[in-house]
Amino acid sequence: MTPGDTAAPPLLELRGINKSFGPVHVLRDVDFTVRAGEVTALVGDNGAGKSTLVKCIGGIYSTDNGETHIDGQKVNIHGPRDAAHNGIEIVYQDLALCDNLDIVQNMFLGREKRSGLILDEPAMEELAAKTLAGLSVRTVKSVRQLVSSLSGGQRQTVAIAKAVLWNSRLVILDEPTAALGVAQTAQVLELVRRLADNGLAVVLISHNMNDVFAVSDRIAALYLGRMAAQVRATDVTHAQVVELITAGRSGSLGLQPEEAL
Amino acid sequence: MTTENIARTPDTAPVVEAPERRNAVLDYAANYWRKVAGGDMGALPAVGGLIVLCTFFAIARPSFLTPINIANLLQQSAPMIAIGMGLVFVLLLGEIDLSAGFTSGVCAAVLAILLTNEGWPWYAGVGIAIVVGVAIGLLLGFLVAKVRIPSFVVTLAAFLAFQGVVLKLLKEGTNISIRDSQSVIISIENGYLSPLLGWAFAALVVAVFAAVELVKVYKRRSRGLPHAPFAVVALKIVGLAALLAVFVTILNEERSRNPLLFGSNKGMPIVVVIIAVLLVLWTLILRRTPFGRHIYAVGGNVEAARRAGIRVDRIRISAFVICSSMAAIGGIIAASQARSVDPNTGGSNVLLYAVGAAVIGGTSLFGGRGRVVDPVLGGTVVAVIVNGLGLMGQQSWVKYVFTGSVLLLAAGVDALLRKRTN
Numbered sequence: 001m002t003p004g005d006t007a008a009p010p011l012l013e014l015r016g017i018n019k020s021f022g023p024v025h026v027l028r029d030v031d032f033t034v035r036a037g038e039v040t041a042l043v044g045d046n047g048a049g050k051s052t053l054v055k056c057i058g059g060i061y062s063t064d065n066g067e068t069h070i071d072g073q074k075v076n077i078h079g080p081r082d083a084a085h086n087g088i089e090i091v092y093q094d095l096a097l098c099d100n101l102d103i104v105q106n107m108f109l110g111r112e113k114r115s116g117l118i119l120d121e122p123a124m125e126e127l128a129a130k131t132l133a134g135l136s137v138r139t140v141k142s143v144r145q146l147v148s149s150l151s152g153g154q155r156q157t158v159a160i161a162k163a164v165l166w167n168s169r170l171v172i173l174d175e176p177t178a179a180l181g182v183a184q185t186a187q188v189l190e191l192v193r194r195l196a197d198n199g200l201a202v203v204l205i206s207h208n209m210n211d212v213f214a215v216s217d218r219i220a221a222l223y224l225g226r227m228a229a230q231v232r233a234t235d236v237t238h239a240q241v242v243e244l245i246t247a248g249r250s251g252s253l254g255l256q257p258e259e260a261l
Numbered sequence: 262m263t264t265e266n267i268a269r270t271p272d273t274a275p276v277v278e279a280p281e282r283r284n285a286v287l288d289y290a291a292n293y294w295r296k297v298a299g300g301d302m303g304a305l306p307a308v309g310g311l312i313v314l315c316t317f318f319a320i321a322r323p324s325f326l327t328p329i330n331i332a333n334l335l336q337q338s339a340p341m342i343a344i345g346m347g348l349v350f351v352l353l354l355g356e357i358d359l360s361a362g363f364t365s366g367v368c369a370a371v372l373a374i375l376l377t378n379e380g381w382p383w384y385a386g387v388g389i390a391i392v393v394g395v396a397i398g399l400l401l402g403f404l405v406a407k408v409r410i411p412s413f414v415v416t417l418a419a420f421l422a423f424q425g426v427v428l429k430l431l432k433e434g435t436n437i438s439i440r441d442s443q444s445v446i447i448s449i450e451n452g453y454l455s456p457l458l459g460w461a462f463a464a465l466v467v468a469v470f471a472a473v474e475l476v477k478v479y480k481r482r483s484r485g486l487p488h489a490p491f492a493v494v495a496l497k498i499v500g501l502a503a504l505l506a507v508f509v510t511i512l513n514e515e516r517s518r519n520p521l522l523f524g525s526n527k528g529m530p531i532v533v534v535i536i537a538v539l540l541v542l543w544t545l546i547l548r549r550t551p552f553g554r555h556i557y558a559v560g561g562n563v564e565a566a567r568r569a570g571i572r573v574d575r576i577r578i579s580a581f582v583i584c585s586s587m588a589a590i591g592g593i594i595a596a597s598q599a600r601s602v603d604p605n606t607g608g609s610n611v612l613l614y615a616v617g618a619a620v621i622g623g624t625s626l627f628g629g630r631g632r633v634v635d636p637v638l639g640g641t642v643v644a645v646i647v648n649g650l651g652l653m654g655q656q657s658w659v660k661y662v663f664t665g666s667v668l669l670l671a672a673g674v675d676a677l678l679r680k681r682t683n
């Protein structure tokens with residue numbers, strides 16, 4: 001599938017999503033489309049609602065209204081398990097790892113492999129090691145290390161490995177490079193590209209415009225909980241995206257003044 | 262569910278650098294040391310403390326290490342250990358059950374009434390007592406997980422209420438002695454394996470342990486995963502066998518002053534077998550099943566557990582159910598020990614000693630860290646202190662102050678470890 005092939009229904013399509021926390025209306029009528037084989041960058045200022053949108057997709061939060069379509073079929077995602085069943089894997093901004101468990105245990109958490117009633121530790125350890133090797137992770141001493149003993153970057157890598165371990169169709173990464181050094185950032189971006197080239201749909205949340213333009217096919221800009229615009233990366237400039245992020249519009253793109261209130 | 266996403270990539274560098282061909286045993290030791298230095302001390306503090314205490318008391322009072330005293334020690338600590346094992350599940354979640362002591366009292370009272378007053382067979386009495394424990398656990402768990410009252414408050418309320426329930430069941434303070442037609446309940450704490458059966462039991466334990474360890478090494482080796490060197494595994498097996506041999510030999514000695522006059526008293530107390538079986542069963546569940554893994558996950562990071570699709574409420578409720586049903590078993594053992602049930606069964610220090618046992622053994626009060634073996638080790642430490650100071654003729658206040666200090670020491674170690682890993 002080539003980027004921009006619009007004949008097939010998009011892998012994920014959100015329509016008119018609203019989400020409030022009590023009186024705080026965080027997401028307003030958000031439409032969001034993600035295609036297989038593409039990297040979709042989700043950008044927006046701090047507090048724009050990016051993480052909230054991701055948690056709605058992952059079933060962590062329930063939405064107030066709006067529809068979720070996968071492969072053109074309407075689905076109801078009520079929890080993380082539903083999301084996983086639909087092939088959605090998310091690397092959360094706060095990583096969500098258990099410090100008291102080791103790398104393997106974290107990667108398989110909630111989906112442990114077993115033989116009979118008993119955990120199949122060797123099988124899980126082997127798969128975990130393979131996955132990490134695929135991510136070219138060389139810095140961890142042992143996959144049986146406790147996560148509490150890992151550096152920020154290593155934890156980030158474990159969280160990513162956890163998401164790509166499963167045969168997922170949509171991988172969402174919420175600021176995956178925020179804690180990483182130069183070399184590891186490049187590695188993660190390369191991985192993001194590779195996943196999309198392998199036919200997966202990837203959503204990348206980032207505040208770094210260079211990263212966004214380096215890997216993404218499409219850019220979706222959230223502004224104060226509204227989807228300001230969703231455009232092809234090749235159709236816009238850095239400056240336009242920055243304007244979409246900070247003002248919600250850029251020329252004819254984005255929210256019109258009366259909407260943006 | 263495979264690694265396909267990644268397997269399609271060309272780069273498959275090994276994660277773990279191939280170990281240089283050094284002495285495998287030395288490597289293993291170095292690894293272990295790194296773990297200990299990193300704060301994962303496991304059973305070391307409790308075992309070390311136990312050795313120090315036993316040496317001290319053995320020198321101060323030679324009667325401490327006599328077979329009869331050792332058997333006594335094991336029998337005395339059994340109820341506390343059983344309750345402590347259940348508490349580990351609740352403590353692992355970062356919760357507490359202050360009512361476990363009186364839960365054991367309520368269940369013991371139910372047992373006594375059914376057996377002695379109603380003449381039920383022992384298995385029915387035991388069954389109902391455990392069912393009562395399960396029901397109590399469901400109630401506590403529901404209030405904590407669903408209604409979201411802090412466990413400290415829920416179980417403090419239950420602590421007070423169950424105290425009243427015991428009084429009501431025992432008609433304001435009568436004492437019901439345990440009587441069942443075959444004396445099965447009495448023999449839990451007062452019956453012994455024949456010397457031969459004791460040896461058979463020890464042999465079975467060693468055989469199972471050896472099989473489990475060897476299969477583990479074999480499985481890991483066949484997948485090319487790092488594994489403990491055979492020399493270490495062999496050493497562990499021989500070590501356990503030697504330890505059990507000494508243990509069984511001591512317990513098989515005649516403890517009666519005059520076997521002809523007072524009857525023979527030798528062999529392993531049956532309650533030791535029961536504790537051993539419970540230890541293996543709960544360890545298996547906690548360390549080798551998804552359920553056990555989820556207990557650790559919820560205790561480590563609730564949000565991560567929830568996002569992994571773990572049903573956190575169910576895990577919480579199950580932990581309280583396990584705790585209360587183990588308290589019921591502790592109550593049954595206590596009833597057997599005293600041969601009767603009174604309003605004090607499960608009262609006074611029982612709960613505090615059980616929590617102390619778990620913490621001294623290495624279970625964290627902050628949640629996320631602990632094993633079923635902890636209350637066994639810690640409970641033995643508590644029993645040794647109480648028993649040893651008693652033999653030395655120390656007054657009660659010394660026992661309390663000393664036990665309290667040991668508990669504080671263990672909790673201090675726990676807090677320091679936590680500070681270091683954060």
Ligand SMILES: Nc1ncnc2c1ncn2[C@@H]1O[C@H](COP(=O)(O)OP(=O)(O)OP(=O)(O)O)[C@@H](O)[C@H]1O
Pocket residue numbers: 021024026044045046047048049050051052053093
């Ligand atoms: N659980 C919650 N309860 C109440 N308000 C919340 C909650 N979670 C998020 N919000 C609010 O929703 C808004 C959007 O937050 P969100 O975390 O989605 O932003 P973001 O775009 O991910 O920002 P950042 O770039 O800083 O990660 C913020 O104003 C935040 O205060």
Ligand SMILES: [Mg+2]
Pocket residue numbers: 050051052093174
């Ligand atoms: Mg965010």
